Amino acid sequence: MKSRSSASLFLLCALIINNYTDSSACDFTVAVGSPVTIKLGLDQTDELQWKHDSKRVFKGEVKTLPTKLNNVKLTSDGSLVIISVKKEDNGDHEFEVFLSNGRSKAKKTITLCVHEKPPKPTVNATCIDGTPYIKCEVKDQTGRTFSWYKNGKKIDGNSASLRNIERDKEYECAVEKPIPSEKSNKFRPAKCTSSENGEEDDMLWGFERWIMISFIAGGGSLVLVLMIVLVICACQSCKRRKKRLQDKEELPRFPGSAKPPQTHQTSENTAGNQPASSPTTP
Numbered sequence: 001m002k003s004r005s006s007a008s009l010f011l012l013c014a015l016i017i018n019n020y021t022d023s024s025a026c027d028f029t030v031a032v033g034s035p036v037t038i039k040l041g042l043d044q045t046d047e048l049q050w051k052h053d054s055k056r057v058f059k060g061e062v063k064t065l066p067t068k069l070n071n072v073k074l075t076s077d078g079s080l081v082i083i084s085v086k087k088e089d090n091g092d093h094e095f096e097v098f099l100s101n102g103r104s105k106a107k108k109t110i111t112l113c114v115h116e117k118p119p120k121p122t123v124n125a126t127c128i129d130g131t132p133y134i135k136c137e138v139k140d141q142t143g144r145t146f147s148w149y150k151n152g153k154k155i156d157g158n159s160a161s162l163r164n165i166e167r168d169k170e171y172e173c174a175v176e177k178p179i180p181s182e183k184s185n186k187f188r189p190a191k192c193t194s195s196e197n198g199e200e201d202d203m204l205w206g207f208e209r210w211i212m213i214s215f216i217a218g219g220g221s222l223v224l225v226l227m228i229v230l231v232i233c234a235c236q237s238c239k240r241r242k243k244r245l246q247d248k249e250e251l252p253r254f255p256g257s258a259k260p261p262q263t264h265q266t267s268e269n270t271a272g273n274q275p276a277s278s279p280t281t282p
Contacts, residue, residue, distance in 0.1 A: 030179075052093055
């Protein structure tokens, strides 16, 4: 009866301390350099055997504990403490408890997955089809899920990119699985100004496009009006010049006189304005 309860206690108490999160392929997932404790809670009369990837690491009575093996310490109740996890600790850790007569009492295998802790991510913005979106970027994104924060509060979304963002809000991201990272710096997205698909920029020469288009259109209209006025003035000037030339051509070409000379009379009028007598025929 005692051995049966002890076996149940072993199966229930085999857990890991200081783990980050569970992974679908692992019982526990931890980061390199972090301490890990696998609590077993064994009786002093039990005998423990520990294997790592089918290779025996320790076998002995619990009453002989604690003991230390390189980077690992076994406590007085048979718990396993890894002071600083290394990549070599990755794999299956098999724990089997035996009675004093050598009969197997309980057995459990714990799969420990060890990963490098991800660096601090960064948030960058870009545009696709005129729609802005932000992306959480970190080295080696394979198998990672992400968490997003808006104005300090966690929001839905576990992918590396986030759409439907608000320009007046501050966003942060972090790697969530398999190993969580620290949050990125706060990022406030700007207005979408360009598109990866080659759409036109919303800015022109540093100003809003519609403002510049309106200004250019207004300036073009003014230039057109000025050109029309100049053409009209030039035409009027040409007409006046042509008319002056025509007037000069119509004047008589006698030097020193503005009026044409009168016809010389063959005979002068007599006194009293009498007409001159016709000459007699001899």
